[in-house]
Amino acid sequence: MIARRLFLQGLSATAITAGLAPEISAQEAASQAETEAARQIAPSADSSPLRVGIIGPGSRGKELVRNLLRVPGVRIVAAADVYPPRFDQLNQVCGYTVPSHTDYRALLDRKDLDAIVVATPLGLHASHVIPALQSGRHVYGEKTMAYTVDQARDIAAAAKVSNRIYQVGHQYRYSPWIRAAIARVKAGEIGNVTHILGYWNRNNDWRRPVPTADPSGHLERLINWRLYHEWSLGLIAELGSHHMDIANWIFGSAPTTALASGSICCYHDGRETDDNVQVVLSYPAGRRFIFTSMTDNAKQGDQLWLYGTKGSLNVTLEDATFFYEPRQIVKAPTNGKGEEKGVTTSASYRPEGEMPYRGPGKPLTIANPEDATTIAIRAFVHCVRTNTQPIANADVGLGSALGVIHANQALREKKEVAIPLIST
Numbered sequence: 001m002i003a004r005r006l007f008l009q010g011l012s013a014t015a016i017t018a019g020l021a022p023e024i025s026a027q028e029a030a031s032q033a034e035t036e037a038a039r040q041i042a043p044s045a046d047s048s049p050l051r052v053g054i055i056g057p058g059s060r061g062k063e064l065v066r067n068l069l070r071v072p073g074v075r076i077v078a079a080a081d082v083y084p085p086r087f088d089q090l091n092q093v094c095g096y097t098v099p100s101h102t103d104y105r106a107l108l109d110r111k112d113l114d115a116i117v118v119a120t121p122l123g124l125h126a127s128h129v130i131p132a133l134q135s136g137r138h139v140y141g142e143k144t145m146a147y148t149v150d151q152a153r154d155i156a157a158a159a160k161v162s163n164r165i166y167q168v169g170h171q172y173r174y175s176p177w178i179r180a181a182i183a184r185v186k187a188g189e190i191g192n193v194t195h196i197l198g199y200w201n202r203n204n205d206w207r208r209p210v211p212t213a214d215p216s217g218h219l220e221r222l223i224n225w226r227l228y229h230e231w232s233l234g235l236i237a238e239l240g241s242h243h244m245d246i247a248n249w250i251f252g253s254a255p256t257t258a259l260a261s262g263s264i265c266c267y268h269d270g271r272e273t274d275d276n277v278q279v280v281l282s283y284p285a286g287r288r289f290i291f292t293s294m295t296d297n298a299k300q301g302d303q304l305w306l307y308g309t310k311g312s313l314n315v316t317l318e319d320a321t322f323f324y325e326p327r328q329i330v331k332a333p334t335n336g337k338g339e340e341k342g343v344t345t346s347a348s349y350r351p352e353g354e355m356p357y358r359g360p361g362k363p364l365t366i367a368n369p370e371d372a373t374t375i376a377i378r379a380f381v382h383c384v385r386t387n388t389q390p391i392a393n394a395d396v397g398l399g400s401a402l403g404v405i406h407a408n409q410a411l412r413e414k415k416e417v418a419i420p421l422i423s424t
């Protein structure tokens, strides 16, 4: 299977056609994918018992647990973490004492587990997800799928061989307003989308407090792992991976090349990963995704702009707004007496200037704007119970990981890098 051609509405046509008659058309496959996606996203009446363990109940892990506990029938039965204070925090979330292990292998040895959530730092994902799948458990593994291309490929292979569900933490694939907006974009509402711009800006130093004395610096690197190369691919992975996933989804492809720059311009505190990054990913037919992130000004916040030939779409974590604009008819500017003033190109003199289009936006209204993570977790449980391929499957994870990993390579090598076709 070729990863670049996947990502059709969140479920690849290839995945959907896998067990079906070979003559099924791409359109039929896409429509079946949508029907299956709707089934995964909807709440289910099934409350059969599901015993879940978690490796890495840190900040994100506890949020995933909160959401798991909202699904009838789910119980958290074990946790593994190398930092013991996490266990008390987890018990508070669960409201009972969860059996705990400081070595994840002890968790894998348990006989009372059906599924495992992996929410450890990025550099450790493969070393936890792969053994978890090999132990016969279904896995919800946080994004970014893996730290290297080989690791991502190994996770995809382990998921395939194990015949278990592997869902990656790209929860925006499940977001109702993003799904509704993208369906309209795919139906042609803003024309041919050639460029997507993603901003994810914050005004804070991205640091977490280290609560106790730490003479060796070990705790600093464990708690603030995002700031060090050992386990982190920086802002591109932590924030950009979500936007790259949405770009892959819209363009229906994984990227083909990556360019990137970045620097530490604000926080000279010993960190290794950049505090601002700029990435350009190319897609087939000359299309582009541009991601920028800075951590000393939050004006633009987290938002995506999709630019099409008939309009634009703005997507945030809370809403989506369409803007429609007429295609500009290029006329030679005149001096008011009917005389042309120069050749009409964007470089020539124009009295009115190239102002931004300021037509009114049309917000997308959605009946039930449920939290994306809540839906993604509920959908994972549904997939486990029904043995169904998840929307955010290994191909989805691989597509975004390819962008993240190669953009980091481009950043390091200070040159454009080609992104190879990857088979899963």
Ligand SMILES: NC(=O)c1ccc[n+]([C@@H]2O[C@H](COP(=O)([O-])OP(=O)(O)OC[C@H]3O[C@@H](n4cnc5c(N)ncnc54)[C@H](O)[C@@H]3O)[C@@H](O)[C@H]2O)c1
Pocket (backbone or CB within 6 Å): 055, 056, 057, 058, 059, 060, 061, 080, 081, 082, 083, 086, 104, 119, 120, 121, 122, 124, 142, 143, 144, 169, 170, 171, 222, 223, 225, 237, 238
């Ligand atoms: N999908 C999303 O929107 C989203 C949001 C936040 C974080 N994340 C992802 O979740 C993952 C975790 O992020 P976080 O913010 O929760 O980090 P965190 O540091 O708060 O939590 C990670 C936990 O893993 C534990 N850990 C480290 N090494 C371990 C090991 N060898 N064995 C067992 N446990 C170990 C740490 O002690 C910590 O408790 C990252 O991959 C991150 O990108 C995803």
